[in-house]
Amino acid sequence: MPLLHCLAVDVVIDGNSLSGIVTESKSGRQAILAKRVIDATGDAEIAFRAGAPCRKTPKDEVMGVTVNFSCAGVDRQRFLDYVRQSRPTYGDWGKSWQMETTGKEDHLFSTYLEEPFNRARSEGLIPEHLTGIGGTWGTLTEAGEATNLNMVYMTGYDCTDVWDLTRAEIEGRRQPCWPSKP
Numbered sequence: 001m002p003l004l005h006c007l008a009v010d011v012v013i014d015g016n017s018l019s020g021i022v023t024e025s026k027s028g029r030q031a032i033l034a035k036r037v038i039d040a041t042g043d044a045e046i047a048f049r050a051g052a053p054c055r056k057t058p059k060d061e062v063m064g065v066t067v068n069f070s071c072a073g074v075d076r077q078r079f080l081d082y083v084r085q086s087r088p089t090y091g092d093w094g095k096s097w098q099m100e101t102t103g104k105e106d107h108l109f110s111t112y113l114e115e116p117f118n119r120a121r122s123e124g125l126i127p128e129h130l131t132g133i134g135g136t137w138g139t140l141t142e143a144g145e146a147t148n149l150n151m152v153y154m155t156g157y158d159c160t161d162v163w164d165l166t167r168a169e170i171e172g173r174r175q176p177c178w179p180s181k182p
């Protein structure tokens with residue numbers, strides 16, 4: 001049975017082999033022993049804690065991070081009219097982001113938005129230095145809620161450092177709320 005809402009915080013080493021993990025949760029600190037441990041943490045966290053050789057890309061070279069968000073109050077018809085008229089494609093991504101494709105997807109429709117943010121930047125609605133604003137939207141409900149906006153891209157954060165994660169979380173929530181000019 002899966003065990004949710006707990007964090008692996010240490011490893012159990014038996015001689016030369018990994019024989020389990022130590023977890024922290026609302027139930028306290030516990031050990032889970034296993035014949036095999038599969039590390040699916042995304043950051044090789046178990047492998048690292050077990051002392052396996054690991055490599056980390058320097059902070060100024062790692063991929064940027066995103067805080068996805070949603071927003072309400074979108075004029076649905078106006079937004080969809082804009083999307084129909086601008087016909088964004090996967091090819092548009094390559095205009096500002098470092099991206100390589102084989103080219104066969106370039107003409108396909110993508111929920112990509114960039115031009116309105118460039119315009120907002122040139123009109124002073126968002127500051128010049130926020131160049132990482134732009135990206136994709138998920139769904140648009142009948143009530144005008146745009147969800148899963150993957151539109152804040154920030155570089156220079158190490159996601160294995162809890163202080164960097166904290167700073168990125170705060171900054172990523174701040175950027176979409178930038179106040180308009182009075």
Ligand SMILES: Cc1cc2nc3c(=O)[nH]c(=O)nc-3n(C[C@H](O)[C@H](O)[C@H](O)COP(=O)(O)OP(=O)(O)OC[C@H]3O[C@@H](n4cnc5c(N)ncnc54)[C@H](O)[C@@H]3O)c2cc1C
Nearest residue numbers: 006007008009010040041042043045046065066067068150
């Ligand atoms: C905003 C965003 C958009 C993306 N868009 C795309 C895209 O369009 N196409 C694409 O291919 N990829 C995309 N990616 C990348 C993709 O999501 C990741 O490459 C993929 O999710 C990695 O999968 P994973 O299973 O290795 O790790 P993850 O999906 O990161 O899963 C790791 C899990 O382990 C848990 N975990 C970590 N440490 C511990 C621990 N110590 N104890 C317990 N649990 C732990 C985490 O909570 C998480 O649930 C995107 C990523 C982001 C953030």
